[in-house]
Amino acid sequence: MQRILEPELMNEEEQARAYAAADFEEPHSHFIELFQAAFPGLDVTGFALDLGCGPGDIARRFARAFPACTVHGVDGAEAMLRCGQQIIERDREVHERVELVRGYLPGATLPRDSYDAVISNSLLHHLPDPAILWKAISAHAAPGAPVFIMDLARPQNREEACRLADVYMPGEPEILRRDFFNSLLASFTVEEVRDQLRQASLDYFSLELASDRHLAAWGRMPDL
Numbered sequence: 001m002q003r004i005l006e007p008e009l010m011n012e013e014e015q016a017r018a019y020a021a022a023d024f025e026e027p028h029s030h031f032i033e034l035f036q037a038a039f040p041g042l043d044v045t046g047f048a049l050d051l052g053c054g055p056g057d058i059a060r061r062f063a064r065a066f067p068a069c070t071v072h073g074v075d076g077a078e079a080m081l082r083c084g085q086q087i088i089e090r091d092r093e094v095h096e097r098v099e100l101v102r103g104y105l106p107g108a109t110l111p112r113d114s115y116d117a118v119i120s121n122s123l124l125h126h127l128p129d130p131a132i133l134w135k136a137i138s139a140h141a142a143p144g145a146p147v148f149i150m151d152l153a154r155p156q157n158r159e160e161a162c163r164l165a166d167v168y169m170p171g172e173p174e175i176l177r178r179d180f181f182n183s184l185l186a187s188f189t190v191e192e193v194r195d196q197l198r199q200a201s202l203d204y205f206s207l208e209l210a211s212d213r214h215l216a217a218w219g220r221m222p223d224l
């Protein structure tokens with residue numbers, strides 16, 4: 001099945017609210033566990049960057065997992081950031097260590113030039129040009145910084161995408177189910193991401209299927 005693009009930014013109010021209210025406990029805690037397995041024993045300190053942070057659920061979980069780090073999340077959608085800001089303000093454990101900023105990639109102005117870790121979940125499939133993600137990583141990750149990227153993996157066909165939407169979005173609002181289905185169609189295969197990594201000179205990164213609907217790529221930036 002060919003990739004079918006979906007709208008890049010998630011800036012509809014209803015869409016952002018449904019996404020922020022959804023239960024992502026399973027995939028998002030899996031993201032943190034996979035990061036920890038990819039970099040065993042690592043305690044991230046300093047500043048981490050979450051690219052395409054949405055309402056910041058991964059950023060908050062990352063801040064909780066690594067209490068000595070501050071997380072900056074960047075997203076181009078004001079509606080998503082508004083929802084995220086309200087959630088963060090209520091989260092007394094991490095609210096002083098998570099900052100969400102509005103920025104459109106490429107060219108976003110970030111609070112820092114360089115980050116001690118870079119993470120991203122489910123941004124890649126939104127980008128018409130996937131090179132934008134890998135260029136942002138190369139531009140903002142410090143030498144030696146751990147990088148961990150997770151995204152959906154494109155199924156073989158629409159029927160499989162439909163089945164996955166039935167399995168993983170039962171009882172969720174229709175707008176969320178629609179977005180998930182469209183996201184599956186817009187996502188990349190492992191082979192396509194391998195090619196992207198090659199073009200970005202990051203082909204030494206590890207890359208594998210991380211679940212029946214996710215892929216993950218990770219590695220460290222080269223030392224100076």
Ligand SMILES: C[S@@+](CC[C@H](N)C(=O)[O-])C[C@H]1O[C@@H](n2cnc3c(N)ncnc32)[C@H](O)[C@@H]1O
Binds near residue numbers: 051055
């Ligand atoms: C599916 S959401 C993922 C949100 C979050 N990472 C999570 O896992 O819950 C993808 C996010 O990427 C943002 N996005 C898409 N293209 C972008 C771009 N070029 N620059 C910044 N953000 C972008 C969207 O607005 C949306 O909030």
